[in-house]
Amino acid sequence: MANRILNEIVAPARGVLLFGPPGTGKTMLARAHQCSTLTSKFVGEGEKMVRTLFTIARQTQPSVIFIDEIDSILKERSESEHEASRRLKTEFLLQFDGLSSNAEADRLLVLGATNRPQELDEAALRRLVKRIYIPLPEPKTRFALFAHLLKDQRHSLRESDLDSLVEVTEGYSGSDITALAREASLGPIRSLGENLISTPLEQIRPIGYADFEEAMTVIRPSVSEGTLDSFIKWNKEYGTAGN
The missing domain is CATH 3.40.50.300 (P-loop containing nucleotide triphosphate hydrolases)
Structure with missing residues (x-):
């Protein structure tokens, strides 16, 4: 026993x-x-x-x-x-x-x-x-997540830009950040408008910080402070x- x-x-x-x-x-x-x-x-x-x-x-x-x-x-x-x-x-x-x-x-x-x-x-x-x-995700995790999501993408973001993204995405979940990056990646394509079909792939501009700013008007945090x-x-x- x-x-x-x-x-x-x-x-x-x-x-x-x-x-x-x-x-x-x-x-x-x-x-x-x-x-x-x-x-x-x-x-x-x-x-x-x-x-x-x-x-x-x-x-x-x-x-x-x-x-x-x-x-x-x-x-x-x-x-x-x-x-x-x-x-x-x-x-x-x-x-x-x-x-x-x-x-x-x-x-x-x-x-x-x-x-x-x-x-x-x-x-x-x-x-x-x-x-x-x-x-x-805390700041270090958000930075690592942005870096991972952008590693295989053409972009013009510097490390300071990533730091800024980390700061403005306080309250975003991992899935929110993924959705934000996906939305931002469409920015260069949307900017071509009617010229999209005739533009060679290599001439499409890289993703920029402004694309993330625009994406943040669409993708907002999905978790409220009350829920947290x-x-x-x-x-x-x-x-x-x-x-």
Whole structure:
């Protein structure tokens, strides 16, 4: 008994939650083979899919089960909840606990990602013991992202221009910056107007800083300050680091 308790104390976490605003790369960080869906319109099919998922994971362990938008299946319980949803949730939690197999021998990691950690059921949070906040990209990350997006493009931007872009894109997510760069890359083509068809590729001007300024009138940050504040507050209360 003492050995079992000690093993549980020193064992690595079997549940990890990545949470934060959309577009910050949570899914990219955890990219893996995954089941396309765990829900079904047929009664009992959802539970069967969950059992199958965990069975396959145990047969091929060590394994990582990644569930994107985990809040969609482990949302906080309510009186109006559909019975099929409740049964799916119960089956998932049972399988997670390993009640149908030797939990101590399992080498499984359940990795969940969500933009709505506030909606997760408390029973799910107890099992996802590591809760890691993935914030919006900081300046160094934004600089690296701009440099990566432009490395294969013809452009006239200097390092000082990239520094300026980093400054004016405070509050942009990774996906926002990608969309911004894509929009800016169309600037040289749009400037040709009717001459586009007759202009050789090598004569199309490079992307300039002005193209990004124009693109920013179209591509705006997708995450509000209020939403960010809610993530920061939740992270302080429930996040692993506590800050």
